Amino acid sequence: MAERFDILFEGLSEEKALELLRTNPEDLSNPVEKYTAATRLAASRSEQSLEGLIEAIQLDPENLFNRITRRKVLEALGRRRDARALPALFTALAFDDETSVINAVDSIAQIGAALNSNQSQKLLCALRGSDNQKRSVIQTHTRLGLAGGEEEIAALEQEENPLVAGAARAYAARVHGRLDRLVPLIHQLTDSIAGRRRAAVIDLGDAGDVSMLPHLVTCPVSMPLRAKSAFQLVDPEKTGTVPTAHSDLIIQLLQDDPAMLSLQKDWICSSNLTEIEKNLQHRDEGKQYGGALSLMNMPQELQIETIDQLRSRYWSDYGANYLLTAVVGLKNVEERSDVVRTALAETLPQYAKSRVAAAWACLRLGLTDQVELLRDIQNTATWIPLKWSCEHALKGLS
Template identity: 80%
Template sequence: MSERFDILFEGLPEEKALELLRTNPEELSNPVEKYTAATRLAACRSDRSLEGLIEAIELDPENLFNRITRRKVLEALGRRRDPRALPALFTALGFDDEASVINAVDSIAQIGAPLSNHQSEQLLSALNGSDNQKRSVIQTHARLGIASGEQAIAALERDDNPLVAGAARAYAAKVHGQFDQLAPLIPQLTDSIAGRRRAAVIDLGDAGDVSVLPHLVTCPVSMPLRAKSAFQLVDPQKSGTVPIAHSDLIIQLLQDDPSMLSLQHDWICSEEIAEIEKNLQHRDEGKQYGGALSVIKMPKGQQLDTIDHIHSRFWSDYGVNYLLTAVVGLQGLQERSDLVRTALAETLPQYAKSRVAAAWSCLRLGLKDQVEPLMQIQQTTSWLPLKWSCEQVLKGL
């Protein structure tokens, strides 16, 4: 789980979380608390909490709650980014629970420490699994720059599953400089299947070729996913700065105008409110953006009525919240500027992308009364797309 959700669990004391982690789930009135404890310990920093997480890898997986907790523990150890967890994570590569193996592989990548030859061999052997596991293992080779997997991974560049092939091509580009391998990923950015588009965005971010940025920016997947890959490309050292040569494209991405995205015609619905509501809540972001574009194309009076109706029914839906906030700014709707102020003030982590939309809407609407909140967000947020957005908006206001 992303660091931005830590606020949801910070009320659970570390000592209590450790106690829950060690308790038999059959003795708990609410066994869900056991894996909630693992998530809480991901945000702790003490040696005791790290040791508790490492010990929990040995939980008996026959019990469902233990099995889920073990998965959360393996994920949490990646969040801790402590190399002392590596031996336990490599032990987990031998588990027969695919989700646990994938979480262990992902955590090895997150820790980012150099691997021994033996550990590299262990990691490569984990290619012998499901397609999801193959993809995770290949991604970890790319992110850690492990050159020794070249032969085995090259054999997967033409795999029938584009999610496996795409990861293999990203590895070839990132680790072995074979940037010509990325060509098939560009059309995948406009695939009709959302999962393939998302995978292509991730793979292009991993590949490290900034020349693909114009294609990535217009891909109809979630803004945070595109932003993560885009910042990987333009700011690989995580300095928090964007080179001038790329700033216009990053601004375009963060302002997220649906009319600038590569939308398929059948993703754009009619102007009937029921159809727009259906699109805005669709799981495919292409459909969501199609619904937002239908609102953008309306005459202003109809536009305001539609926004009011959707706001009254779906404002708590964080996807709808984000798109409405963006549309208000993109269309310069001063009459609904209060929606922007409300979105900017929202602190729950699931609304973080709405704050990005609200920041840019403040600039478009000239909301100088929001300078102080923007400054506070810029100083306190650790999420780079939001921090950088606030910096740019403050310069403009």
Template identity: 65%
Template structure:
């Protein structure tokens, strides 16, 4: 979803970015500009910028700013999706810098070009790294449909690290058609550890098994992560076209009502304003949804009081912004409908999920004065969950 943040770098021109990208960091007033330049060039299309990014993969990693820039350049090459970058990306698989290797595996996957036997062998060798690297390389094999790693990846389905075994199970399901391997991932969707829930959602999206959709949408992880996996299963062409039989379940996911999630008692909040506010900011989405659920059960007067207090302190926090926007719609709080309109009009990329909540809130609160904006977003947004939400809301209004 890095594309949603391109607007943050629009102030950098392609020409200046290329110059900064390959400059000695010691000669720059702000060396951080080097890796910002690499991110900026990901959104360009010229051959010159492509060659600049390829050259940046050879930056001397002894310098910290060069090393980070190299990682960002590798990531940017994946977004460019040009097969000319494959040679340098396969070279990066041999770096001793783990984030660069992980980015290289991801970028090779995004380019999605046919690989030679030699390249398949190089990707297979990268499976020998650390667990985070191993997971990324298994995912590359899964998403590219590479059978060359089958014999080794099959041995990993019982790995003690669920992030490894889960990725291996997704591979076996998608590449080998062994859907039974996905069964252990279903209870993992409700694990007490947030990281394990998130990885299970990702793995089920990679698995290609549409039957897993009903399970992953109920996991207490962030809506955008669940949406990414769900749309992988129902809309792989990314055209915001969901088959009729899956419209209701995708709608449930994107409306993101905590009452539709599989909640654990450990995540629930007392009906205490301080605890609710603290949990809405918790790093574990289970706690966030638990706080939202508690708020939904309160009388409207208390809901408004708590929402107003949190808004005064945390409205600029995009996590809290999203949850408040969502709650106003879900609870049909007409008294705060202006916040729905404010969120819908917010164009900063980090508030994109708030716009999803606002779109559904417009439907709940019958805000027909927002139809023009909903139509504009439905054609202009690059993020499929937002575009599809607006299309569905417009359809329901018609």
């Protein structure tokens, strides 16, 4: 998903980014530019930029801006997916900065290259850290299919922290075929704590068992997170093609009707502007979806009035933007089709999920005047859920 935000750094040249990366932050008028440069170089492809990133792993962490830059560098090397960065990434496993270690571990997984026995042992030793670090190390074992950690990781399936236990269960299922270990993760999808639901969605995607798809689809967490795991299950090679057997569930997920989600009763607020407003601004997506459902259940005249008031206040909030666009489509609010057109035309990366909602809304509302834009998005989008949604909207509108 980070790739979608590369547009934010288009004004910074590679040459300037390398210069900033090598400059002492104390000599910069704005030291933040140094770690911004590291993020910019994640999108580069030159040898010089790769060498610059690898070199920057040795920045002196005593300086706060160097330390943050080093973290961004370790993250950037994962996006570069170049195995030549592996030796440097493994040196970072010995750092005393937990965030740097986690970023290095995640980047090792992203690169996806085969590890030698020494590297595998170093990665396994990285389990001796915080719960967040343990989770990241387990996930990397899962994503790289490393069977050697079976005994150590199996012992973590009973950890009190479900984020560690869930990752360990996903590992057992994916690498050792123990699908029965996933049952607790199904229950975790409806946990009252949002972070646990999100973790379960990620773990089930990693587990690779496509029979988990129906459970993922109805979990009340953000649509993009569910979509990422769902597409892992149905399209692991990232071809953009969904087998017919799973197409209906993917459509259900991307259309994202709050009424189809496993919402707790206390997440659904009363149907008035004040309460809906509170829910849409809540950090828990379950509450957000509960607010959207209350909006959907309003009488049409009051619904339109509420949409207008929420739009005037929160249209720039990409969470509210998405849910308002979705509600207009799901409830066929023809009087507010301009909401759909505006959302579909939005090109800022943080509104990509609103464009998904808008694509389906175009289909429901029969907005044939948007066909050209839908086709353009289908041809240029790199995010598969958006590309796939436009493709299906176009088929329905043709």
